[in-house]
Amino acid sequence: MKIAQLKELLDAELLTHDESLLDHEVYNACCSDMMSDVLAFVKDQGVLLTGLVNAQVIRTASMMDMVCVVFVRNKMPTEEMIRLAEECDIVVMKAHYRAYEACGKLYTSGLVARGKNS
Amino acid sequence: MAENVVFHFDIDGEDFSSAGGASVTVKKKLRQLGIDSEQIRRVAIAMYEGEINMVIHASGGTADVIVSDHEITIVLADHGPGIPDVSLAMQEGYSTARDHIRSLGFGAGMGLPNMKKYTDSMKIETELGRGTTITMTVNIT
Numbered sequence: 247m248k249i250a251q252l253k254e255l256l257d258a259e260l261l262t263h264d265e266s267l268l269d270h271e272v273y274n275a276c277c278s279d280m281m282s283d284v285l286a287f288v289k290d291q292g293v294l295l296t297g298l299v300n301a302q303v304i305r306t307a308s309m310m311d312m313v314c315v316v317f318v319r320n321k322m323p324t325e326e327m328i329r330l331a332e333e334c335d336i337v338v339m340k341a342h343y344r345a346y347e348a349c350g351k352l353y354t355s356g357l358v359a360r361g362k363n364s
Numbered sequence: 365m366a367e368n369v370v371f372h373f374d375i376d377g378e379d380f381s382s383a384g385g386a387s388v389t390v391k392k393k394l395r396q397l398g399i400d401s402e403q404i405r406r407v408a409i410a411m412y413e414g415e416i417n418m419v420i421h422a423s424g425g426t427a428d429v430i431v432s433d434h435e436i437t438i439v440l441a442d443h444g445p446g447i448p449d450v451s452l453a454m455q456e457g458y459s460t461a462r463d464h465i466r467s468l469g470f471g472a473g474m475g476l477p478n479m480k481k482y483t484d485s486m487k488i489e490t491e492l493g494r495g496t497t498i499t500m501t502v503n504i505t
């Protein structure tokens with residue numbers, strides 16, 4: 247799924263500026279408010295959905311080579327976080343859905359846990 | 365590489381929001397050195413977990429990264445409280461983190477297990493009241 251399609255499915259608002267990154271394909275997603283849980287599973291996880299708002303969310307995504315972070319329940323990241331994300335070419339969005347609903351929408355639209363090659 | 369490349373960082377224990385910055389820098393430097401991206405990711409995650417631990421459990425410390433031609437060594441040293449029971453601390457889910465740390469997204473008790481999982485060797489030297497030094501290596505293939 248392209249990030250652009252994910253954005254549409256979640257009716258999300260783009261907060262970073264580089265729209266060309268929306269063309270990136272993502273194969274897998276992860277949803278958690280605990281960053282070490284996110285860091286425990288490396289498998290082509292392109293997207294992080296979270297309700298946690300601090301700079302460590304962006305650093306965690308960057309450590310994992312993730313390309314997109316979605317803040318659920320309309321949580322608003324700080325300017326500093328958006329700047330950090332832009333330095334790492336990470337797309338940041340916010341969506342009004344709750345985590346459970348956002349994950350459900352992505353999952354039923356085909357963003358299921360599988361790698362690039364399967 | 366003829367000579368080892370060494371990076372040194374002082375990790376500020378007072379500043380949670382900038383914690384992890386050293387790992388971000390190391391990731392960039394390793395990319396410039398042409399290290400394989402999978403190995404960079406393993407180094408970066410292990411170092412990041414260790415850096416966060418030094419900030420939330422030990423009021424900061426130092427991080428040194430040494431890149432030789434066959435391995436990357438990460439040495440994280442702090443003068444914090446030490447770890448009373450290392451084998452307990454290594455268990456998935458074991459954490460002494462309080463609620464305010466959990467509200468920052470840490471305290472799942474996964475950091476040390478992750479550090480072990482992503483590295484080829486990991487050694488913990490710790491003394492109560494004196495501090496902890498963690499040495500990890502990742503082989504370069």
Ligand SMILES: Nc1ncnc2c1ncn2[C@@H]1O[C@H](COP(=O)(O)OP(=O)(O)OP(=O)(O)O)[C@@H](O)[C@H]1O
Nearest residue numbers: 282417421422453459460470471472473474475476
């Ligand atoms: N540098 C350190 N100094 C003192 N105690 C530490 C240090 N690192 C870890 N510990 C102790 O070991 C426990 C387990 O560490 P670990 O990193 O696995 O989990 P955590 O930091 O509590 O949570 P998470 O890493 O999932 O956010 C910690 O809760 C803490 O009690």
Ligand SMILES: [Mg+2]
Nearest residue numbers: 413417475476
């Ligand atoms: Mg930890």
